[in-house]
Amino acid sequence: MEIKKELDGNKLKISLVGRLDAVSAGDLDKVIQNDVNGIEELTFDFAELDFVASAGLRVLLVAQKRMNKQGTMKIYHVNEDVMDVLEMTGFSNFLDIEN
Template sequence: MEIKKEQNGASLTLALTGRLDAVSAPDLDKVVQNELGGITELTFDFTELVYVASAGLRVLLLAQKRMKKQGMMKLIHVSPDVKDVLEMTGFIDFLTIEE
């Protein structure tokens, strides 16, 4: 998976390409742990994300918990396949998803 970061002031966009699975989730976890200081708006751009596994969902959950304390988080451009996983796991109920 590739992670592209774009920061504009207190806003950070992470564009993910490929698969968010057990192999790639630790890379995203490092970004979430190390680069959210001072960020009040976190956006995950899933335009090029084709798959998310449980390890990836865990990282999204941790990011959501952190951003709930310091701002807001949203997902954009979520594919139908990834959205299905979010619905089946109940993540769709607490994540903000914009088209």
């Protein structure tokens, strides 16, 4: 998976390309742990994300909990397959998803 970051003041946009699975979730977790300090608006662009597994969902949960304390988090451009996973797991109920 490729992680693209765009920082604009206290706003961070993270674009994910490929698969967010057990192999790549650790990389995204490191970004969340290291790059979200002082961020008030975190956005994820899933336009090029093909797949999300449970390990990836855990990282999104950690990111959401952190942003609940310091700002907002939104997810954009979720494809049908990824949305199915988010809906089946109940994540769509608490993540702010806009297409």
